[in-house]
Amino acid sequence: MPFIRFTERPVLRNPWAEFERIRKGLDELSRGYGDRSNWYNQTNVYPALNIYEQGDRLLVTAELPGIAATDLNISLESDTLSIQGKRDNMQTEEHVSYHRREIEAGSFSRSLALPVKINPDNVTASLQNGILTITLMKATEGKPRKIDIVAE
Amino acid sequence: MQNTEKPVVSGENTKGETYYSPMVDIYETPQAVTVVADIPGVTRDGLDISLEDDILTIHGKMTCEIPEGRVLLQEYEAGHFMRRFTIAETIDQSSISANLDKGVLKIVLPKSAPAKPRKIEVQMT
Structure with missing residues (x-):
């Protein structure tokens, strides 16, 4: 049926x-219309993530300006990906007076459940120009498999 | 430095690309005014800083390519960064320097040396 x-x-x-x-x-x-400022106002989640699926892998990207790779901690526990880190923009100079202070500082932590099973031995991450890219390979059972049709 | 933002007076862009106003910190020390702006994903080549008629324009061109593949989650979108500030005359405009590190732009605007106090002698006739 x-x-x-x-x-x-x-x-x-x-x-x-x-x-x-x-x-x-x-x-x-x-x-909404994909208005980013709107999104920021609605949620308190940091960092904002984009996830792309490319065949046998997942790509997670995040905008993390001003954060050193050493201050970033990425971990994978079963199929939960966690990103933790901190941003410190305290001024060391003396006699500083602020005109504007819009950039936030402090520590953050975000975990998300991945939609597919991941091979935990094959995860890479890179931080370039303030953009974090995590590449996760799907576990063998999560990979797309072609099913052959047997002609009779 | 006056931190009044001028509205973007030039015409609308013909391309349908998104412009974001980057978050900035502006602080002042006795020697200089420093502008710190978050522009993740912008490389040195894509950065365009100009000073024209006392208006400092920061324009970060979107250069990072959007990855291929099916989008499973989209919480942020890539775009250009643009912001303008009016610079006061007390800034030494010829020695402005900028530095880009980890997606954070730092522009140092040194103050020009203050006019030396002068004593005016009154001449007796």
Whole structure:
């Protein structure tokens, strides 16, 4: 028996399709227009992460300006990735008076559950121009596998 | 240094690229005013700092390429960085220096030497 979700039924047979479309549209609206400042205001999570999937690997990137690689601690526990670190921008000079202070300092920690199983022995991280890139290889069971069709 | 930000008066960009206003710290010491700006992902070549009509413009061009592949999570977007400040006349504009390290730009604006106090002798006639 084929498995068809309620919302995926053909429009003609689904009287709620139009409502579903409106609901999806409203969801899009409430998500905002990708306005970054808006995102920052909404959440208190630091750092912001981007995750890309490239075939057999995952790429996690984060903007971490002003943080030395030695102040950054990345760990992987089963399929939870943790990024910890601290940023220190205290001035050592004397007689400093601030006009503006927008850059935040302090320590941060973020953990996230990865969507796939990861090979823990093959994780690399690099920090370049304030951008952190973590490359995680998928575990063998998580890799895409081609299924051959046997012609009879 | 007056920290009034001038609105971007030049016309709108024709390309649909996003511009972000970087977070800055500005502090003053008796010798200089220092501007610190967070511009992650901008390399030295992509950085454009100019001083024109007492307006200091910081423009970091987006150079880092967006990785290929399916996006699973997107919490930040890459873009250009741009911010402008008006520089007071007390800054020695010829000796401004800048330094980029770990995605943090530091511009040092040295103050010009204060005018020496002069004693004016009143001549008796």
